[in-house]
Amino acid sequence: MSTALVRTAPGVERAAHRDPNVLRWLGGFTSSAIGDNVYYLALSWAAVQSGTPAQAGLVTAVSAVPRALLMLGGGVVADRYGPRRVVLGSTGVRCALVLTAAVLLLATSPGLWALGAVAVLFGIVDAVFLPAAGALPARIADRGQLTRVQGLRGLATRLATVLGGPLGGLGVVLGGTAGAFGLAALLIGVSLPLLQTVRMGELPPDDAVTARPGVLAELRDGLRHIRHDRVLLPLVAAIALSDLGFVGPMNLGLTLLSEERGWGSSGMGLVLAGFGVGAGAASLLLAWRGRVPHAGRVLAVATIGGAVAIAALARVPSVAAAAGVALCIGLLGGLGGALSGALVQARAGAAYLGRVTAVSTLVSFGVAPLTFPLVGWSVELWGTGPVFAACAALCGLSGLLALTAKPLRRAELPR
Known part of the structure; x- marks a missing residue:
């Protein structure tokens, strides 16, 4: 099966950071x-x-449950109807949910049940x-620009992490919790007109979905696609191990x-600032470099x-x-995550x-967010050193898997 995307506009490949289509997506994202x-923060x-x-x-963590249960089905929806259409529709619903929470806080004093319901619905979307x-x-950039796009996304x-906290705090100061929810709804809503202008590449004829046998059948087809690819299978397993050990x-x-x-x-x-500087530096390097040779290694x-660094922390x-x-x-996590x-x-x-x-993101x-109680309980029993070492071992297994799986170790990114 071909994995190449057909560009809607022919011509010479344009660097992602100079592509207006990618920049509009980046602004919306x-x-x-x-x-x-x-x-x-407001929640x-x-x-x-x-x-x-x-x-x-409990309220802030409860949204992870529907994500864990429904995300695989969400991937089927994205492939069936196209990622751009699904992003636009779900962004509109997310904006409406947060705005509803702001109105509830203005009109009354909602209890934990109401806040939990908002969190669950947000997790479903x-x-x-x-x-x-x-x-x-x-679907919006040339294949040779995938590394640069991941750097820009990072x-x-x-x-967003640097600005989200201060802006949320400012919203609380100026308008209370309702003001913070209103500001969040505004920022999510602002992304809609930008994303609506993003053009998406067409699917190649041999990749186009012509039949819709049902969600479960399409999900099995997607899992089969991963299982039969000699790079994707160890890569997805390595990502899962890394996330379990890192989060x-x-x-x-x-x-x-x-x-x-x-x-x-x-x-x-x-x-946290040190971590943010390192991750930002890795993203900036990839956005500038554009491509990393020997990506698997x-x-x-x-x-x-x-x-090793997580254990040392x-x-x-x-x-x-x-x-x-x-x-x-x-720095190392940002580099590995973007390459993955x-x-x-x-x-x-x-x-x-x-x-x-x-x-790959499940x-x-x-x-991983559902393991927080286990992490807290383990730290109470054994302290932070052994728990950090155990989590680091999971990350280390991820790296060893990438190193020993020959197709993944030799994997290269497209030029």
Whole structure:
């Protein structure tokens, strides 16, 4: 099966950072990502005001459940109706949900049940949105620009993380929790007109979906596509192992580590800043470089290096040293993550992009957040050092898999 995309406009390949079509997508993606960060801050703030910290944690985590259960079906929807159409529709629904939450907060004092319902509905829509959003970049840029597009996407994600918190806090200060939800709805809504102007490449004739045998049959077809590809199968497995090992320590684990060492919120902020600088540097490098030779080998080495750094993070004695280690984690993790995404999009058949994206991101967005209680319980029993080491071992297994699977180790990105 051919994996090449047919461009709607013929001509010489244009660098992604100079392509107006890619830049319009990037603007819409960035606005939506910032809105997501503001939404999650507003949701957690509203939940804390309405209940105990444990109840607030449950409300903010509950959206991961429908994502985990429904994301594979969301990949089928993205492939069946096209990622652009699905992104536009789901973005509109997400905007309406957040705006509804703002109106509820203005009109009344909704309890935890109402906030939990908003979170669950947002998670359901996310299960459709995320596979489509992941599949869209490969349909709007030339194949030789996939690495650069992933670098640009990484920069947008880092920018959203940096700006989301302060903007959410500003929304709370100026308009209360309702104001923060309203700002999130505005930012998500702003992405719609930008995404509507994005042109999408057509599917090659041999990749076009002509039959619709049913969601389950299409899902099985997508899984079969992954299983029969000598690069995709180990790549998806490596991504799953890496995400399982990475998400726990770099989210809840880092908070618990800061508390154990007495670093406080300011120390944790410095460590997170180090990680953000490293990840941003990796994204900037890829956006500038455009292509990394020996992508499979670089992915494996970066993942193993990142695993060693995660284990070391729980052993360093000071905040400054932890920030330096976190910078290495961000640099290596950002490089490995972007290369993984580019290889997924390069290897997946054009008609399977949504389903392959759903499978490859299922652990990160759906399963890994559900392991937070296990991480917290394990830290209580054994402390941060052994837990970080165990998570690092999972990341290390991911790198070893990439290194020992010969087709993946020799995988190259298109020129």
